[in-house]
Amino acid sequence: MQASALPVFFDYLTSQLEHAPDEVRRLFHGRGRRWSGLxxxxxxxxxxxxxxxxxxxxxxxxxxxxxxxxERFTQQELWLQKGGRCVLLQHRYQDGAPAQVLFGELEDAPVVTESGLRYQLNLGRNQNSGxxxxxxxxxxxxxxQAQHKNVLNLFAYTCGFSVAAIAGGADNVVNVDMAKSSLSRGRENHRLNGHNxxxxxxxxxxxFKSWGKIKKSGPYDLIVIDPPSFQKGSFALSKDYKRILRRLPELLAEKGEVLACxxxxMVSSDFLIESMQQEAPQLQFIERLDNPPEFADLDCESALKALIFK
Incomplete structure (x- = not known):
């Protein structure tokens, strides 16, 4: 990382904020390796x-x-026009991802909008905002895709996929996640959107210990699998993803779809495609979803992979 590259960062930030919609959005994605030194x-x-x-x-x-x-950025007229209130710096490389306020006063539980849907975040305490x-x-x-469908959301976290599914007309959604606190936040996200x-x-x-309970609410017309890359003691992607895929035939309705992410x-699209062929050959790869343009990466296989199977 190079301090001499920071003027490029702030110039780009200004241009992106100027055109940003009135929704939550990534403005700068240095991890896509498109900006040297950042x-x-x-x-x-x-x-x-x-x-x-x-x-x-x-x-x-x-x-x-x-x-x-x-300091210079927050003195711009654009910052005032956009309603800028706070700048938070998060040190993601440290245990607990500690954060410090660089400007203003932090609202640590803001409600934000994405694609017209509302979500409550949690800032300054955890590595991820929600x-x-x-x-x-x-x-x-x-x-x-959710209209009149029965949806299973595995590794649900704060239930973003569930909120989207109900907003799209799903009949039912089952969210599964080990973290009760995350599911509680998911419940609140549904309430924020007036869902039943x-x-x-x-x-x-x-x-992995609950297939019987999960199966009871099936079969599912749509299954979403969005696991962490690694979760100590509970999930190792390269080993455990296949254990999920081999369960799909008994969970999925006829003509059902899977969004596997x-x-x-370190793991390519080919891993998912080949693993599906091995564990659930009834399912065929259909397409890979694009990532939002603000997450452009020099190597698309290093970025998020979201693949649809049917």
Whole structure:
């Protein structure tokens, strides 16, 4: 990371914020490796709050230049026009991803909008805010496919796919995730959108120990699989993903669809396609969803992979 590259960062930030919709959006994605010297820097616009994330340590000179750049940025007329209130710097490379306020006062539980749907975030306490912005097109796709369908959302986290499915007219959604706190946030996300919670189930279970309970609410017309790349003691992508895929035939309705996702730069689309052929050959690869343009990457296989099977 190079302090001398920061003027490029702030110039790009200005141009992106100027054209940003009144929704949550990534403004700068250095991890796509398109900006030399800024490869471990990202910036998200949360409708009035700017979250800058560092993914590797930087020297004091870089931090000083970043702070001074933030001061100049927040003095622009554009910042006032867009309702800018706070700039948060998150050190993602440290345990607990500690954060510090560089400008203004932090609203740590903001409600933001994506594709017209509302989600509550959690800032400054956890590594992730509660909504993965690179999955926007995936949620949009689910919303467009969900009419009158029974949907299973595995590794549901805060239930973004579930919110999109109900908004798209799904009859029922079953969310499965080990973290009760994440599912509680998911329940709140549904409430924020005025959804009927009688259509939504929240199962705080280990997926691999709960196939019987999951199967009871099936068969499913649409299954979403969006696991973490690694979760100590519970999930290792390269080993455990196949254990999920081999269960699909007994869970999926006739003509059912699967959205299978992976966001590890170490795992390619071919891994998912070949694993599906091995474990559930009845399912055929249809297409890979595009990623939002703001997440452009020099190597598309290093970015999010969201694949549709039928």
């Amino acid at each position: 490869e471990q820097l990202t910036c998200d616009w949360l409708q009035g709050q700017l979250v800058i994330s560092l993914f590797k340590p930087v020297d004091d000179g870089f931090l000083t230049e970043l702070q001074q750049g933030v 909504l993965f912005l690179d999955m926007r097109y995936g949620r949009d796709w689910v919303r467009g 919670l009688n259509q939504v189930k929240f199962l705080a279970h280990d997926i 992976v966001n590890s730069p």
